[in-house]
Amino acid sequence: MSPRRSQTGGRVDRTRTIRFTFDGRPFTGHAGDTLASALLANGVTLFGRSFKYHRPRGVLTAGVDEPNALVTVLHGEVREPNIPATMLEIYDGLTVVSQNRFPTLAFDFGAANQLGGKLLGAGFYYKTFMGPVFGPLKGTRFWMFCEYFIRRAAGLGRAGIARDPARYERMNAFCDVLVVGSGPAGLVAAKATADNGARVILAELEPKFGGSANWSDETIDGMAAAEWASTMVRDLKARDNVRLLPRTTVWGYYDDNNMAALERVTDHKSAPGKGEPRHRHWSIWAGSVVLATGAFERPLVFPGNDRPGVMLASAAERYANEFGILPGQKVALFVNNDAAYRAASTLRKAGAEITAIVDARDEISAAAQEIAEGAGGELLRGHAVVATEGGKHVSGIKVQKFDLANGALSGEARHLDADCLLVSGGWSPVIHLASQAGLKPEWNETLQAFLPPKPTQNWVGAGAFNGRFTTAEALAEGVAAGLSAAGSIGRAEYAPEVEAPVLDPHPAPVFEIRAKGKAFVDLQHDVTADDVRLAYKEGFVSVEHLKRYTTLGMATDQGKTSNVPGIAIMADAQGRPISDVGTTRFRPPFAPVSLGALAAERYGEVKPERLTPMHDWHVENGATMYAAGLWHRPAIYGLAGETVEQAYVREAKTTREAAGIVDVSTLGKIAVQGPDAADFLDRVYTNMFSTLAVGKARYGLMLREDGIALDDGTTWRLGNDDFLMTTTTANAGKVMQHLEYLLDVVWPELKVQLTSVTDQWAGAAIAGPKAREILASCVTGTAVDNDTLPFMGIVHGEIAGAPVMICRLSFSGEMAFEVYSGAGHGVHVWEALIEAGKPYGMVCYGLEALGTMRIEKGHVTGAEIDGRTTARDLGLDWMLSKKKPFVGSMMMDREGLADVDRVRLVGVIALDNRPLNGGAHIVEDNEAAPRNSIGHITAVCYSPMLGKYIGLALVKGGKKRHGARAFVSDPLRNRFGPVEIVSNHFFDPEGKRMHG
C-alpha cells in the first residue's frame, strides 16, 4: 500500500489545489506542500537514483538534511539541480525532473553498477584507472580517457548551460541579536530579547516558523504547540524591533559576528512579485547570536537501509502532523531510543497499523512500553533489522536477535510485513555554525552526540542544539539564552508550560547492524559501512582522511545524516572511543548557496569606467576607444577605409613631419607639497629633485624597496615646496600607496602632504616640428620661445581665456609640450588647440601612434617596468644618484640583480619585414621548437621613420648583442623569423629634434 493523504490535519490548505509535473507526469498537491509531501500524498515513493550504484531512492527526511530525494527544477532552459524535494515548496507550473537515471527513473541502465558492487568500493577509480606504465594510455592518460564515461554514469544532477535570467540581491543588516532557528527555543529567545528592547532578527530556513512545534503534537501554554507557535509569531511580527526572515538559511559564521544567510525569496512562487529577487544574500552584523538550530535525527546503518519506504521516525511524524500524510499503512519501527516511540503513537493515531517496533535495546522505559502497547503491533526488544525486502519499495523487513553489548546477531532471521520502516538512531545537535565560531566539538557519551564547542565568538546556544531534546528544556534554555544575548540578567517574565509525554531521548550506543548486504552510511555519496572499514584497512586513520578517501559527507548534504554514524564505524574499526576519533570541522556553507546570490548585482562588466574630460570629443571625432586599465583612451582616429596600422602610421608620421596632439589626462598626478617635499622626493626617486629649479620639470625613476624598478614619470617644481608628480597611467594608485606608506609609517617626521589630483587636471600633449608655432598662435600671457620655455621648462598662461600650465617635455622625441588645464576647461582648451593646429596640418593621435613614437625613441613603459626589471636592465643607470641613498639603493646592486647575464633592454628589427608580436621569445637558433630563450619582445610597431617592423625587447646580454642576429620564436601564433638586435634608441638618438 502506498502513502496517502489523510482527510484532515496539517498546515496544508486542502481547498487550494496546485498543479505541477514530475518527470513529465502531471500531479496535484495543496498550498503548503513541499514536493516531497505532495508526491508522497500521490503515492510516489521513488524520487531518484543513487550517486554511484543507481539504487532506487525515496525520501528519508522532511527537511534540509535530506540526502536522497534530490531533484532538478526546470525554468524553461534553466536547470537548477540537486534541490532536496523536502525543501522545495510546490507552486502552479512547477516542473521537476528526477536525476541520475537513464532512460527513466523506474527503469535505469545504470543500476547494473550494483552488480559490480564489490568492485566499486572506496578508491575504486583511483586504483583501477592508474593506467599502464607505458604505451599511449600510460599514467593518467587512461584515467583521462575513461573519465568522460565515468562522469556521465556517476553523479548527481546535471548543471544547465543556459543563462540564468533571475535577479539576485545582496543586503546588509545590523541587529543586537540574531536568533537562528525558530523552534520553541528560538521563538522564546527572540521574545525574551525583544522584550528587552533589543533589535532582533529571527531567521528560519523553513517557510513556517515554529520548528518542531509545528508537528510535535505537544501542548504549550494550554494550546496545541502549532497554535502556540503561530501566536508567538504574530506577537513578534507586531513589534518594530523584530525582523522575521522565513526561508532564510544562515549558512556561515564569520569574524566579528558577521553572519551570512540566504533568503529564498521567490522560489516558492510561480512568478516573482514586482521588484522581488529570486534569492537574497544577507550579510548580518549581530551583536550576539542565539543558536537554536535544533538537532537532526540519525538513521541507523543496516543492509538495505536505503530502500524507498525507509524513513526517519521524526520525518514520519512531520509528514503525519504537519502535512496530513501517512507515509505507509503497515509501519514498522527500528530504534535505539525511547523518544522515537512517539512516532508509533502519532502514526497509529493518524490511522496507520503499527506492525512491529524493533528495538536494539533489551531494556526500555515504562513510558515507551506503554506507548508500544497502545500502538499495537509486536515489540521486539533486543532485536535488529538485518534486511529490507521489496524492489523499488519496502514490502517487508527481516529481523534477528541482537546483542547490544557486542553487536552479535543470533537466531533465525524472521520476516515481518511492512510497507514503511521508520528508523531512529538518536539525535545529533546541529552544531555547524557553532563549530565555525568555536573550538572543537566534544563527544558526549550520555547523549551519544557531539555537543557544541566552547564559543570563540559572541553566541549562546539553546534547546536541542545544546542536547536539551525535550520541549520543556528547550523553552527554559531559549528564554535564558535570549536574556543573556540581550545583555540582561534575571528571570524572564515568560515561562511557558509544556504538556508532553516524558520520553528519554538518550540513545543506546548502536550505529550499525553488521549483516550481509550493502549498508549505507552516506546515502548521497553511496558510501557504505564496508567502505569506511576499507579506508581504515588501507591506512586512512584520521577522520579527515576517511572523509576524503571515501567522500563520506562530501556531497551536497555535507553529511548531515551520515557524519556521526561514519565516525562511529571508524572508531569501532580502530577500537578507539568516538571521543578520540573526533569529528571533521564543519565549514560554511551549512546548506548549498546559489552563486547568483553571492554575486548579486555584481556580474558582467563591474569595473568602473574612467573617462577623460575630452572623452566625448574623441568619440565624436572618430576615435576608436581602447580600454587601458579602467581608462578609456583613443587608440586611433581612423579615416574611412584605413586599417589600424595605416591609421597609426599616418598619425605618427604626420606628427613627426608637422604636429600631432594626444590626450594625456590619464597620467597619474600627485601633488607633493610641504616644507620637506624636496627632501622626500630625493628619498623616493633615484635621482635628485632638491636641486631642481622652480619652474622646471625633471624625469624621475622610482624603485621598490627590493631594488626593482617601480615607476617613472616627470615631476614639476611649481614652487619651492610645491611639486606636481606624474606617474604612468597604470601605476598611479600603486605609487600613491607606496608614497603614503613611506610618509605615514617610515618617515612621519617629514612635513609633506600628498594629494591625488589625477582627475583635477586635463592634459594635452602637442608634439612635432610645428608644435611651438601652434602654441604661440593660441597661448596668451606668456611667450613659448626657447628662452622663456626651454626644454623641461614650465610656464603659466591662458588658452582661449582658460588658465593653462605648459611644460616642455617630450615622450615622442619631437619638440613637444604638455598643456594642462583644469579638468572643467579640458574640452575648451583642447578644441582651441585643435583649431590653432589646423593651419599647420596637425593631427590627433591615439595610443597606437603614441606607442609607435615611444618605441622609435626606446622609452620604457609598463611593458618593460614589469616588476622584474632593474634600472640597469632598462638602461637607466644614468638616473641612479651616487650622492644620496634612496628607496631601493641598497638592494638594487645585490648579486642577482647585478648579474651581467640578466635581460637588458634592446631594440629588434624584423629582417623578414613581417609584423612582430609582443611576448614572442628571442632565440639564437632558427628552430620552431621553443627552447633556449634569451629574452622576449615587450612592444612592437611598424616604424614609419625606419620603414620597418621593430620592437623593444628584454634580451640577455643587452648591448653586447647589438648588431647580432637572432630569431623570434612564437609557436602560439606560429611566427618565426630572423631579427637584428639593435640599440633601443632607433630614431634620433641624440635627441636633436626635441631640443630644437
Add this chain to the structure above:
Amino acid sequence: MLINCPYCGPRDLSEFSYQGDGNRTRPDPASTDQAEWNAYVYDRTNIAGDHNEIWQHAGGCRAHLRLTRNTLTHKITSVSFARDERHKKPHGHRRSGAHS
C-alpha cells in the same frame, strides 16, 4: 572582520588593505649593512597568535594603522595610528596635527 579605525570608527575589512608586517623597522637610510636591508625587505615573523600589522584604511581616511591581530582567531586587540607610534620614539620630531 571589522577594524576599528581610530578616525572613522568600525569599518568592514573590504575598506582596508594590508600593508605588511609591523615588526620590521626600516634601517637608517644611510645604512650600508646589506644584511640589515635584507632583513627589512624579506624577513617576516609569520606568527601564529598576536601579530603586529600595518593596515591602510584605503577606502576611508587613508591613514596607516598599527593593529595587533591574532592570526588564529582574527581577534584585533589594539588599533592605533602607525604615525603616532613612530612619534613616540625619542628621536622622532613631534608633529602637530589632527592625529597627534
